[in-house]
Amino acid sequence: MSLKSVTDKGLQTLAIHAGENPDPATGASAPSLVMSSTFVVDEEISFSANNLTAETPFVYTRWDNPTTQQLEQKLAVLEQAEACIAFASGMAASAAVMLAHLSQGDHLVISNTNYPGTAEFARDTLTRLGIEVTPVDTSELANISAAMRDNTRMVWLETPSNPLLRISDIKGAAEIAHTQQALLVVDSTFASPIATRPLTLGAELVVHSLTKYIGGHGDAMGGSVCGNQALLGPLRGEALVHYGGVISPFNAWLIMRGMATLPLRMRCHEQNAVAVASFLETHEGVEKVLYPGLESHPQYALAKSQMDNFSGMISFRTANAKAVAERMMKKLEVIHYAVSLGHHRSLVYLMQTEDLVGSSYRLEDAELEKYRAAAGEGIFRLSVGLEDTDDLIRDLETVL
Ligand SMILES: Cc1ncc(COP(=O)(O)O)c(C=O)c1O
Known part of the structure; x- marks a missing residue:
């Protein structure tokens, strides 16, 4: 038994039931923890991440795992997203988004005060790869507008932001980003999907450190990116399978348990x-x-x-x-x-x-x-x- 519909359910019900399925073999009510790195298959499956599709069965846990998949489905429902990918940490998720959707010669506009790991990754790693980065105080929309260039491909907000708790206007930033066909990405870790659902306000992708409110118990690291399939496709193949920042199924299970409350x-x-x-x-x-x-x-x-x-x-x-x-x-x-x-x-x-x-x-x-x-x-x-x-x-x- 799993939820027949999620659109008519409240957040408390969804946090508990969405994405979870009783174990088909045993009927176990709690989601099963699948700690297997590989899966026995009964058909030839391509060994290339380039041929990965939504229909590919479980092959290897760096590609996908049944426990992790249940966590991803729960997160997607809470963020009102088409899909979600879980990562080993919030930084693995953030780096995946930037590296998969920015290339040499592209321009990124990003909050000038935010989680220090994200700030340093943008200023050091992205610029080393030939990506231009303009940090601005995104809590004032005029600063985002002024920073936009012809080659701006992404606007990155963290709201509320680290450590000054500045709030950035997601709807307003989406309008600005979209005039330039840039993606709006929101790190919503401080808010959680209970406070804010950035995709409903116009963002294309929402990033979380699951290590924080979503896991909620300080015992498991994880990260996630929610959005539509077309934008997540390159993330699964390139960032998850090739960079390898995959979440442990045990951590996915702990975080899913935390999410119920x-x-x-x-x-x-x-x-x-x-x-x-x-x-x-x-x-x-x-x-x-x-x-x-x-x-x-x-x-x-x-x-x-x-x-x-x-x-x-x-x-x-x-x-x-x-x-x-x-x-x-x-x-x-x-x-x-x-x-x-x-x-x-x-x-x-x-x-x-x-x-x-x-x-x-x-x-x-x-x-x-x-x-x-x-x-x-x-x-x-x-x-x-x-x-x-x-x-x-x-x-x-x-x-x-
Ligand atoms: C807003 C925000 N984003 C991302 C991260 C990185 O998350 P993680 O520590 O899970 O890599 C953090 C960590 O503190 C954070 O506060």
């Missing part, structure tokens, strides 16, 4: 984050709080129109950030001082300005000043987890 978790992440952000806003030791669900966020109206859930990511600034970080490392009882985000456990980390603007973003002049005005010497990125709100606030009180 994604709508419930996102509701709790938001509820806790609203309470913690409101506490931080009134604390005398805190200079600035950025949270898309606070009216004080510079793009609160856009966040409200584009996000069904404000997620659990807060950035805040204090005086003497390094000393506060030291106290956090020694004194926090509940919140872990660690990178990453979207887990059930709360995590906090100081994103040091000099580190990021120099080595990852390479900001200059007005953009550098704008970053410093928002982040000071560094900004704390707090991923609010699912613990009791009072415990989180008490933990923060001891270090602020």
Whole structure:
């Protein structure tokens, strides 16, 4: 038994049932974990990824795997996409999209502050391959328009973005990208499909680090790209089969299990984050709080129109950030001082300005000043987890 229709079901039902099928041999209700790297076949199948089609049976797990396929189908349903491909990590997914859809002489417009791995990959690897890259603050549509060129083939947004939680207008960016026949790609990791579905707002591809909210438990790395078959075809053959960044079926299974509670978790992440952000806003030791669900966020109206859930990511600034970080490392009882985000456990980390603007973003002049005005010497990125709100606030009180 599997869902007969997904269009008449709610998100909680889809997060649990979409893509999953009871095991046909045993009737097991939970999805089966297929840890086989190869499959016994009863017909000749081409050994070339170039001949891979949607009808090709399972051959080898780097090409496709029954457990991974169930995860991909669930993700596609939640993102309202025709199809999805899972990868070994969010970075494997991002790199796959850029390398499969950009070639020498093409031009990419990308957010000038975003996940540092993506920023460095665009500025170093893509430019080494002869792809032109223009980083701009995509939270202002005029900056995207001004950056477009005749050879622009892709516009890349991360919204909300790392670490300043800037929101980019997906619908507006799609209109701009499409006047130039460029693809709009959205890294929606901070939002999750519970908050935002970029494909319904005009994007061609949506990328996730499954390591974060979607897996949700901090125990499995993964990435995904959702979109239509025509755009995903080159990704499966080239990026998955040839670059080899395939997800382990075990991780796919863990992430699928995590997804069953994604709508419930996102509701709790938001509820806790609203309470913690409101506490931080009134604390005398805190200079600035950025949270898309606070009216004080510079793009609160856009966040409200584009996000069904404000997620659990807060950035805040204090005086003497390094000393506060030291106290956090020694004194926090509940919140872990660690990178990453979207887990059930709360995590906090100081994103040091000099580190990021120099080595990852390479900001200059007005953009550098704008970053410093928002982040000071560094900004704390707090991923609010699912613990009791009072415990989180008490933990923060001891270090602020
Ligand atoms: C917004 C965003 N995109 C992509 C990535 C990369 O994901 P992964 O660590 O799964 O490779 C991260 C990781 O922190 C991220 O925050």
